Amino acid sequence: MSTGSNPGQAGNWIIDDPVEGVFKVNRNAFTSQEVLELERERIFDRAWLYLGHESELPNSNDFLTRSVAGRELIFNRNRKGEFQAFVNTCPHRGAQVVREPSGNAISFKCFYHGWAFNNNGKFATRSNPGTYPDSFNCAGAVDLPKVRLESHRGFFFINYAPEAESLLDFLGGAVEIIDLVADHSPNGMEIVGGTQEYSIRANWKLLLENSYDGFHAPQTHETYFEYLIKEIGPSVLENIQTLSEVQRAHTFPQGHAYTEARAPWGRPVARAIPTWGEKGASDAAVMVAELNKRVGPERAMRIADRDRNAGFFPNLVINDIMAITVRTFYPVQPDLMLVRSWALAPIGEEPEARHRRLNNFLEFLGPGGFATPDDVEALESAQRGYTASKVAPWNDISRGMQREIPRADDEAQMRAFWREWNRRMQGEC
Amino acid sequence: MGDVMANTTTRLRSRSDYEDFLYREAMLLDQWRLEEWYALFTPDSVYEVPTMGKARDATPDSALFYVADDYARLRHRVDRLLKATAHAEWPRSTHVRIVGNVIVEGSDENGTQVMCSIVTYRSKNNFTDTYIGHAYYTLIEEGGQLKIRSKRVLLGMNSLNPHGKISIIL
Numbered sequence: 001m002s003t004g005s006n007p008g009q010a011g012n013w014i015i016d017d018p019v020e021g022v023f024k025v026n027r028n029a030f031t032s033q034e035v036l037e038l039e040r041e042r043i044f045d046r047a048w049l050y051l052g053h054e055s056e057l058p059n060s061n062d063f064l065t066r067s068v069a070g071r072e073l074i075f076n077r078n079r080k081g082e083f084q085a086f087v088n089t090c091p092h093r094g095a096q097v098v099r100e101p102s103g104n105a106i107s108f109k110c111f112y113h114g115w116a117f118n119n120n121g122k123f124a125t126r127s128n129p130g131t132y133p134d135s136f137n138c139a140g141a142v143d144l145p146k147v148r149l150e151s152h153r154g155f156f157f158i159n160y161a162p163e164a165e166s167l168l169d170f171l172g173g174a175v176e177i178i179d180l181v182a183d184h185s186p187n188g189m190e191i192v193g194g195t196q197e198y199s200i201r202a203n204w205k206l207l208l209e210n211s212y213d214g215f216h217a218p219q220t221h222e223t224y225f226e227y228l229i230k231e232i233g234p235s236v237l238e239n240i241q242t243l244s245e246v247q248r249a250h251t252f253p254q255g256h257a258y259t260e261a262r263a264p265w266g267r268p269v270a271r272a273i274p275t276w277g278e279k280g281a282s283d284a285a286v287m288v289a290e291l292n293k294r295v296g297p298e299r300a301m302r303i304a305d306r307d308r309n310a311g312f313f314p315n316l317v318i319n320d321i322m323a324i325t326v327r328t329f330y331p332v333q334p335d336l337m338l339v340r341s342w343a344l345a346p347i348g349e350e351p352e353a354r355h356r357r358l359n360n361f362l363e364f365l366g367p368g369g370f371a372t373p374d375d376v377e378a379l380e381s382a383q384r385g386y387t388a389s390k391v392a393p394w395n396d397i398s399r400g401m402q403r404e405i406p407r408a409d410d411e412a413q414m415r416a417f418w419r420e421w422n423r424r425m426q427g428e429c
Numbered sequence: 430m431g432d433v434m435a436n437t438t439t440r441l442r443s444r445s446d447y448e449d450f451l452y453r454e455a456m457l458l459d460q461w462r463l464e465e466w467y468a469l470f471t472p473d474s475v476y477e478v479p480t481m482g483k484a485r486d487a488t489p490d491s492a493l494f495y496v497a498d499d500y501a502r503l504r505h506r507v508d509r510l511l512k513a514t515a516h517a518e519w520p521r522s523t524h525v526r527i528v529g530n531v532i533v534e535g536s537d538e539n540g541t542q543v544m545c546s547i548v549t550y551r552s553k554n555n556f557t558d559t560y561i562g563h564a565y566y567t568l569i570e571e572g573g574q575l576k577i578r579s580k581r582v583l584l585g586m587n588s589l590n591p592h593g594k595i596s597i598i599l
Contacts (some may be wrong), residue, residue, distance in 0.1 A: 193493035194480045197588035201556070220516065223509040228503065338590060343493055355490045359497070367589055368478055368495030371508060373517035373596035380554070380593075 015302045015394070015421050016415070021402040023188065027389035030203035036334050042424045043314050044069040046161045048170045050087060050316040051075055052327045053344070054154040061119060063263050064102040068158060069330050073147060074098050075156070078119050079106065082360050083151065085158050086121045086144040097144065114360035117144050153182035174256035177310040180303055181320055183295050184269045185346030191326070192345045193358060195337070202379035204315060204337040206339055207329050208417060211317040212309040214247065214259050214408035215399060224370045227363070228264055232273045236264040246306070247408035255313030255420025259408035263307040265322040268357040269346065270304040276356060283353060311413060313420050323361035335383050341365070432472060440570070441536055447543045447568065448531050450575045455526035457511070458598055463507045466598070470577045471569065472500050477581045480496040481588060485565060485581070495595050517596035522553035523598060540578050547582065549599055558592040560599055561585045
């Protein structure tokens with residue numbers, strides 16, 4: 001238990017008291033510029049951060065540009081098809097070497113002074129003899145700076161710390177969630193249809209908490225559930241009841257966590273709802289049979305009939321619910337984050353199933369849907385509340401702390417995150 | 430559908446007729462008169478907002494959209510926005526819509542194609558966000574009244590930063 005005399009000062013951000021069943025987070029953690037600077041140094045510069053999915057670069061020499069934790073990166077494949085990541089800044093004077101969102105190229109040329117690089121990041125500028133010494137790039141000093149890159153089942157992560165543990169050690173048992181998503185289809189998975197990019201005027205950690213918060217859903221998203229009842233019928237209410245019997249939260253010592261439950265909506269793989277008609281039901285049955293054969297009945301049940309909201313420390317969310325979203329977000333300021341989210345789907349999905357998936361996605365998950373705008377409002381409203389953090393300093397996330405098996409609508413997920421956040425912020429990493 | 434088609438004429442009107450219609454639509458939205466706004470749509474209509482950078486003819490069957498409402502889902506959007514439980518819009522934001530550069534593109538069996546530039550300001554909690562873009566309409570005439578068969582808004586921003594959401598109707 002850490003209840004120092006200076007709440008909100010380093011080391012006193014959380015109160016973690018399992019005996020009393022109380023867990024508090026100081027709101028200073030959401031508002032302070034010093035905390036953000038420390039997070040950049042101790043979390044974002046040392047943790048594995050999601051970069052992209054292999055399906056975004058289907059061919060050799062494909063590239064895309066993306067900002068990860070505030071740094072501009074190039075994610076590409078070389079002639080051999082190997083995946084790589086570079087910092088997207090010219091070693092000469094700093095301009096972004098690649099300014100298009102994506103493309104296919106065997107070399108990159110900076111538009112500012114024309115310095116050029118092959119797509120392995122090697123300096124490949126031709127200059128007149130005598131312009132630069134022969135030893136100019138002997139240690140790779142003017143190559144594009146390479147970033148450490150590792151992947152699991154098509155999900156690519158980067159790490160800015162050369163000494164950090166491997167991706168798999170970092171993910172620990174939570175790797176199971178990526179495996180379950182990757183196993184949806186025998187053909188593999190792909191990002192479909194583009195990116196949703198938006199900002200939220202709130203601290204980045206609020207979105208992680210919100211993304212696997214089973215407690216807020218029926219309250220905040222009442223209008224979405226009303227829509228479901230109208231679309232699906234009263235079976236929604238029955239399903240909400242069965243939900244409470246199978247739901248629970250799982251946490252991992254690395255700070256990752258997920259909830260698993262059975263929700264009332266249809267799952268594209270593969271739980272049909274009446275509005276999908278006979279075709280929808282028979283499509284789902286075929287998918288379940290294929291899953292049973294390929295991954296066994298227990299795993300097939302989890303893939304087809306259970307809904308998971310996973311949060312990977314520090315900032316990757318995979319919601320495997322009425323559609324699959326992969327979502328990541330970064331702080332710009334203590335009270336402003338940028339969010340990027342994608343839809344993940346089976347490669348070769350039938351057009352009707354794809355249609356249902358993308359409909360499901362935009363109804364709930366998108367910033368123009370019937371749920372996400374209210375999440376944005378909730379997060380921004382909390383951030384406004386934190387302006388009073390000096391006189392009202394604590395968030396309470398004690399819910400279910402003394403329950404033996406944490407429920408999806410308890411707050412064990414957040415506690416797992418905050419314990420790891422606090423450990424790293426103390427410099428224990 | 431058959432009935433709708435039977436009553437449909439696609440005779441071109443003057444541009445000012447279409448402008449008046451678009452101005453009135455903007456006013457209904459500015460004033461939260463959403464039932465009257467919904468009444469402007471035909472039962473086979475769609476209201477769509479693709480994600481940024483999509484082509485004018487992108488389809489929500491394969492591309493990610495922010496909004497892809499048919500008439501039934503649009504009904505729910507209206508119902509939702511009229512409730513206090515649509516938290517993003519309660520208390521309500523205020524908006525001002527500017528519609529301009531109206532071009533009557535032509536007419537075919539689907540109706541008359543009209544495009545315009547839109548600027549929508551939304552103000553709440555001491556922030557005013559500006560949505561800019563082009564709106565593409567397919568309009569038909571029913572009983573002497575113009576109706577919307579399709580409205581598609583292509584946003585001219587490259588992300589929803591700083592808006593964070595499209596909680597209002599554009």
